[in-house]
Amino acid sequence: GAVVSQHPSRVICKSGTSVKIECRSLDFQATTMFWYRQFPKQSLMLMATSNEGSKATYEQGVEKDKFLINHASLTLSTLTVTSAHPEDSSFYICSAPTGETYEQYFGPGTRLTVT
C-alpha cells in the first residue's frame, strides 16, 4: 500500500511558540491531503483539507490563522500551529488518497504537547 510519513512523531513546546508538522506521501503524488486532530478517547476530527497549489479548506470552528497549512508540492503538506497553547495539545494526523481508490492512507501521527 501507499506510504505517508509525518515528522516529528512527538514534540513538546512551550506555550506561545509555533510548531511545524510535515506530512509526506513517499510513493505517490497527493493533490489533496487531510489534517485531523484527535483528543484522547475521541474520534478523528477533520481540521482542514490541504490542496496542492491552492488555499486549504478549513472546517467550521478551525482558525485558519492559527493552523497554517501549506501544500507546496505534490508530496508535502505542512501544518503550523502558531502561538500554541496547552489546549492545542493533541494527536495530529494527516492522510492522503492516492487518487486510484477512495482509501485514505494515514501518516503515523504527531503527538503535540504544549507546556
Add this chain to the structure above:
Amino acid sequence: GQNIDQPTEMTATEGAIVQINCTYQTSGFNGLFWYQQHAGEAPTFLSYNVLDGLEEKGRFSSFLSRSKGYSYLLLKELQMKDSASYLCASMDSNYQLIWGAGTKLIIKP
C-alpha cells in the same frame, strides 16, 4: 445532519467472533470504510464497501445495507492483538469522510 453511530465499547473472548455495528446518515453516499486504530497510533485501513452485501477478507468481513444505512464489521477467531478501536466512516457526496467516534474492542483471554 450527518451522523455516524457505533457502540462505544465491546468486550469479547479470544478465539470468538464479534460484530461491530455502525449506522450512518450522510449527505450523499460514496462508500463505507472501516479502520482499525491501536492506542497512540494512526488508523489503518480494513475495508471499503459501496455495494450492498458482504465483503470477506481473511478473518475480517464487512457488510453494507445502503437502504438501511447500516454496516457491520465481523471479526472471527479473535486474537489478543485485535484489541483496538474500530472506526466506521461514511464518505459523503463531496468525497469527505464522516467519522464515527469509534468502538473500543477489548479482547479477554
